[in-house]
Every structure is written in structure tokens, then in C-alpha cells.
Amino acid sequence: MVEVRVRVASRVGLHARPAALIAKLAAEQPATVTIRKDGGEPIAAASLLNLMTLGAMHGDEVILAAEGEHAQSSLDAVAALIETEMDQ
Template identity: 65%
Template sequence: MPQRRVTVASKVGLHARPAALVAKTAAAQAVPVTIAKDGGDPVPAGSLLSLMTLAAGHGDEVVIAAEGDGAEAAIDAVAELVASDLDA
């Protein structure tokens, strides 16, 4: 299963607005995307509630994964957001 490690760039972590943007992007992908905080269980990246309970803060490393046709593109789309400062 393709996956990528990404550092959370938003100063508030994956909470509120950044989490909503990530969830919206993940839900729009052709394949299910999961995200896991280092050492934790993966959760659906398209679920705002799951992202909020992940408690991924600024500077935390997360693992984004997907499986199936288009998995790499889906991971790229979500990873780009997680690695961006979405606080602005």
C-alpha cells in the first residue's frame, strides 16, 4: 500500500479549518485515504471528526496512505495540504 510521511505544517495542527480542508480533499479522492499519527491507528482522512480526534499538532509526523487505482495521486493531494500552512 502506498504511503507517505508528512509533517503537519499548520500552527494549530489538524484542527478546525485545516482539518476541514484536508477532510474535504480526502473525501473527494477516487480511493479511500487514511491518516495515522506516528505509532497510532489509521483513521479515515475524509472524516472531519476522525481528523480532530487524531490530535495531530504542529510539527507532528503523520502517515498518509491509500490503496487502489489513483492511490498515489490521492496521497499527493492530501499530503500537499497537510504539509502546507493552512492557517492563513
């Protein structure tokens, strides 16, 4: 398992459109990707509803983890998206 901490760049946080983009990308990865806030339980990053209930706002730090085949590249892809302004 690999982990990384990233900051949410989206001005609206992980809500609606950004959460949908992340869930779609996470579901396409060969590894299982989870996300959590510090001190929270990991949830499936491929679940739109889970992402929206996470409550991650702009500037919040989240912890991504990936396990399985191509874990590092899966983690890198999802982390890069979270660190991007997805509001356009």
C-alpha cells in the same frame, strides 16, 4: 497501498479549519486515504471528526496511506495540503 510520512505545517495542527480542508480533499479523491500517528491506528482522512481527534499538532509527523484507483495521486494531493500552512 502506498504510504508517505508528512509533517503538519498548520500552526494550529489538524484542528477545525485545517481538518475540514483535509477531510473535504480526501473525500474528493478516487482512492481511500487514511491517516495515523506513529504507532496509532489508521483513521479515515475524509472524516472531520476523526482528524480532529487525531491530536496532530504543528510539526508532528503523520503517516498517510492510500489504496485503490489513483492511490499515488490521491496520496500526493492530501500530503501536499498537510504540508501547507492552511491558517491564512
